[in-house]
Amino acid sequence: MGTATMGAVRLHAFGEPEELVYEEVARPEPGPGEVLVRVHAAGVNPPDWYARRGFANLPPGIRPTWTPPLILGSDISGVVAALGEGVTAWQPGDEVFGLVNFPGLPSGYAEYAVAPAHHLAARPSSLGHVEAAAVPMAGLTAYQFVFEHLGSRPGHTVLVNGAAGGVGHFAVQLVRAAGAEEVIGVASGRHEEFLHGLGVDRFVDYTRTPVEEVVRDADLLIDTVGGPEAHRLLPTVRRGGRIAPVFPGEYHRERATALGIAINDGMWQVRSSGADLAALAELLDAGEVRVGIDRVFPLREAAAAHRHAEQGHLQGKIVLSVAGH
Numbered sequence: 001m002g003t004a005t006m007g008a009v010r011l012h013a014f015g016e017p018e019e020l021v022y023e024e025v026a027r028p029e030p031g032p033g034e035v036l037v038r039v040h041a042a043g044v045n046p047p048d049w050y051a052r053r054g055f056a057n058l059p060p061g062i063r064p065t066w067t068p069p070l071i072l073g074s075d076i077s078g079v080v081a082a083l084g085e086g087v088t089a090w091q092p093g094d095e096v097f098g099l100v101n102f103p104g105l106p107s108g109y110a111e112y113a114v115a116p117a118h119h120l121a122a123r124p125s126s127l128g129h130v131e132a133a134a135v136p137m138a139g140l141t142a143y144q145f146v147f148e149h150l151g152s153r154p155g156h157t158v159l160v161n162g163a164a165g166g167v168g169h170f171a172v173q174l175v176r177a178a179g180a181e182e183v184i185g186v187a188s189g190r191h192e193e194f195l196h197g198l199g200v201d202r203f204v205d206y207t208r209t210p211v212e213e214v215v216r217d218a219d220l221l222i223d224t225v226g227g228p229e230a231h232r233l234l235p236t237v238r239r240g241g242r243i244a245p246v247f248p249g250e251y252h253r254e255r256a257t258a259l260g261i262a263i264n265d266g267m268w269q270v271r272s273s274g275a276d277l278a279a280l281a282e283l284l285d286a287g288e289v290r291v292g293i294d295r296v297f298p299l300r301e302a303a304a305a306h307r308h309a310e311q312g313h314l315q316g317k318i319v320l321s322v323a324g325h
Contacts (some may be wrong), residue, residue: 029114032084034117036083040321041077042109042110043136047103075136075137094122097277099136100116169195172200175220177283184204185204215236220241234255297318
């Protein structure tokens, strides 16, 4: 297989994007049950910059105890290069994508990455590697949220707050696939055409009109934003409806209860699953779900990709392309 080294972006100290450095490192080898993937593209996700900052956004008691140097990135798309002992589901040359080792230690910002075989799925034939690398974390988050966490019962009218982001733009499509008859998307005005193209029936530009002033009687609010002001969205949900937070928010639960609004409780987190990703791939190949790409950066420019991501207001996903692959 040639040289035993590879190019990778490593984090040598927690902090700003400049701590992400492209360098030559030892190429990993697959262990039992694992696959070595030659990475063509890697997705960039919020947990990547949370990790880069040392998870300072989490309470000390639940912060992962990761020690630099680290290779970030859980979303990959590429080609199987080698198999570990006992792997029969894949063969060298197979084109695959996956959410790798999440929520464990990542390894995707590199020319090669090792993944448990059952975390991978066949790359959708309708997508190139860049598009496929944009799917796993955001797509699986929305897929598992809608079809498992919510039990595939979205209701007639679904409101998605943060509809143009990574998780949001998948959610608006998947609730439709799950049976919603009307989907309302909330985002800034520049995303209106994008979201209508994904099938959103009504669009609310939150920078011009507070959504709580124009939306009433939603059966379900999927809130991908959360935060301390999340309670302002209570008037958008009908009595008997429910709020499903993707990220934590302050919903003034006593007031919500008085209004007859249920709030999905319990900690919920996306998990790596090749089987779920294969099901999502079928929807992608059938044209029922599309992936939005905000911007593509070369792997060497991972620091610039993080700076761009942290500006917010993304339209879909950011992807790192691995040169020469």
